[in-house]
Amino acid sequence: MHNGGVTTAPTARDAVPEACCTSLTSEALSVEDAQRFAQLLKAVAEPTRLRLVSLIAAQDNKEACVCDLTEPVGLGQPTVSHHLKILVDAGILHREKRGVWAYYSIVPGALERAAAVLSPGR
Amino acid sequence: MHNGGVTTAPTARDAVPEACCTSLTSEALSVEDAQRFAQLLKAVAEPTRLRLVSLIAAQDNKEACVCDLTEPVGLGQPTVSHHLKILVDAGILHREKRGVWAYYSIVPGALERAAAVLSPGR
Structure with missing residues (x-):
């Protein structure tokens, strides 16, 4: 891996927009919705990923490169990427x-x- | 396993109350908070568990026994328990x-x- 770049494939990208219209308690979830929501929640249900999101949010300009993130999380560039x-x-x-x-x-x-x-509806 | 009973140990039960006061974007998460939040989110980041919560919420009296849940999720009692x-x-x-x-x-x-x-703050 070099210069922190990763390729971006829109595999699960549809999860977030679709999540807007159905929730866990508004109706019995279909198998498909449950799989999509679980995939979305799994993306954040990991300590390092939660910290990365949090660190990005805490930047003055609300963005960060891999170079800003490796040291605070104590992991190498390939893992962070x-x-x-x-x-x-x-x-x-x-x-x-x-x-x-x-x-x-x-x-x-x-x-x-x-x-x-x-x-x-919070 | 018999009669759907499971023993309840309060191992990660403190996660939810503590989650009330810190959020992902309000400050840079500590390692400890990140681990606690990830543990909480992992509990729901699974399709069957999302469906179980959803099915319980959809019951008229907002509660269900294992006997109500096995057939809708298509899994056996030990797995559901x-x-x-x-x-x-x-x-x-x-x-x-x-x-x-x-x-x-x-x-x-x-x-x-x-x-x-x-x-x-939604």
């Missing part, structure tokens, strides 16, 4: 390549929509 | 033994507090 790719694929993070680095930011509304799966 | 125990241990479900069956209900506020980890 792997976790970031999972979050991008789940639609939680946006990735933008600028120069030699990719910059990651939280997709507006993504965490709110993931939360809405668990609790629709 | 195993998933229910994970949700009880995470503080998402309450378990009450009455007669030969244990009845499961959603702990009031538990899903809201889990959602608040992801998104504090």
Whole structure:
């Protein structure tokens, strides 16, 4: 792995938008919805990924490159890039390549929509 | 396994109450908070467990025994009881033994507090 870049495939990216309209307690979940929601929640249900999202949110400009994140989480660049790719694929993070680095930011509304799966009307 | 009963140990039960006060984006998460939140989210980040919570919420009286749940999810009683125990241990479900069956209900506020980890102020 070099310069922190990861390729982004939109595999599970549809999970977040679709999560807006059905929640866990509003009706009995279909097998398909349950699988989609579980995939979305699994993307964040991991300590390092939660910390990465949190660290990105805590940046002054709300974005970070891999170079900003390896030291705070105490992991190497390939591992951090792997976790970031999972979050991008789940639609939680946006990735933008600028120069030699990719910059990651939280997709507006993504965490709110993931939360809405668990609790629709807080 | 017999009569659907599971023993309830309060191993991860503290996760939900503590989740009320810190969220992913309000400050950079500590390692300990990240581990606790991931444990809580992992409890629900599984398709069958999402469906079980959803099915319990959809009952008229908002509670269900294992006998109500095996057929809708298409799994045997030991497997369903195993998933229910994970949700009880995470503080998402309450378990009450009455007669030969244990009845499961959603702990009031538990899903809201889990959602608040992801998104504090919707």
